[in-house]
Amino acid sequence: MKIDIISDTICPWCFVGKRRLEAALAERPELDVEIVWHPYQLNPTTPKEGVDRKDYLREKFGSETYPDGMLGALGEAGHSTGIGFKFNEMNRVPNTINSHRVLHWARESGCQDALAEILFRRYFIDNEDIGDPDTLVAAAEEAGLDPTVIRERLADDTDDELVRAEAQHASKMGITGVPTFIVDGRYAVQGAQTSDVFLQVFDKIAEELQAADAEPAAAAGD
Numbered sequence: 001m002k003i004d005i006i007s008d009t010i011c012p013w014c015f016v017g018k019r020r021l022e023a024a025l026a027e028r029p030e031l032d033v034e035i036v037w038h039p040y041q042l043n044p045t046t047p048k049e050g051v052d053r054k055d056y057l058r059e060k061f062g063s064e065t066y067p068d069g070m071l072g073a074l075g076e077a078g079h080s081t082g083i084g085f086k087f088n089e090m091n092r093v094p095n096t097i098n099s100h101r102v103l104h105w106a107r108e109s110g111c112q113d114a115l116a117e118i119l120f121r122r123y124f125i126d127n128e129d130i131g132d133p134d135t136l137v138a139a140a141e142e143a144g145l146d147p148t149v150i151r152e153r154l155a156d157d158t159d160d161e162l163v164r165a166e167a168q169h170a171s172k173m174g175i176t177g178v179p180t181f182i183v184d185g186r187y188a189v190q191g192a193q194t195s196d197v198f199l200q201v202f203d204k205i206a207e208e209l210q211a212a213d214a215e216p217a218a219a220a221g222d
Helices: 012-026 053-061 070-080 097-108 112-124 133-143 147-155 160-172 195-221
Strands: 002-007 034-039 180-183 187-190
Touching: 002 012, 012 070, 012 112, 012 195, 034 097, 034 112, 034 160, 097 112, 097 133, 097 147, 097 160, 112 133, 133 147, 180 195, 187 195
Parallel strands: 002 034
Antiparallel strands: 002 180, 180 187
């Protein structure tokens, strides 16, 4: 079963959704799952060097803090999934295109899912700027990638247009929010749904496969 995850690396609900998906998969250990991460940019016009978080919040919400209730819901969701968000300690909002490039390269080495976790942790918990090349190289090395190769690739435009085009394609597909999970190429789960929702999708797909396998046998019996 393939699960495609359309996500942005600075999306807190994407981090929560990842953990909830993992909880569901832990209850279905028999499933053979391939997880593939795809890029989406919540703020594609963010300057390459990123912006100060207070300036970002002021422009987006009219104040230097999040709206009342917004962090409460996220904090509770994070706590329930083992994520200790540190929103008040975060300083910058990065442009995420380079983090998506590194995630794209990580798929080649089979460590894409591990790198996604590392990027989320470094941004939301460790308060690191994941738009900074040094941070991205360190994250890539932590995931098992060759830091020299990643630094060289980040220094030029390797796969920049390809990753940007994929991010734009998600929008053209009608995806307006993340995370979005495409399960087995047939069911879309939008948002950081609870693990029960994923389990229902897994079970439905299993039922459909069983029904499909039974049809030839029934036809042979006729």
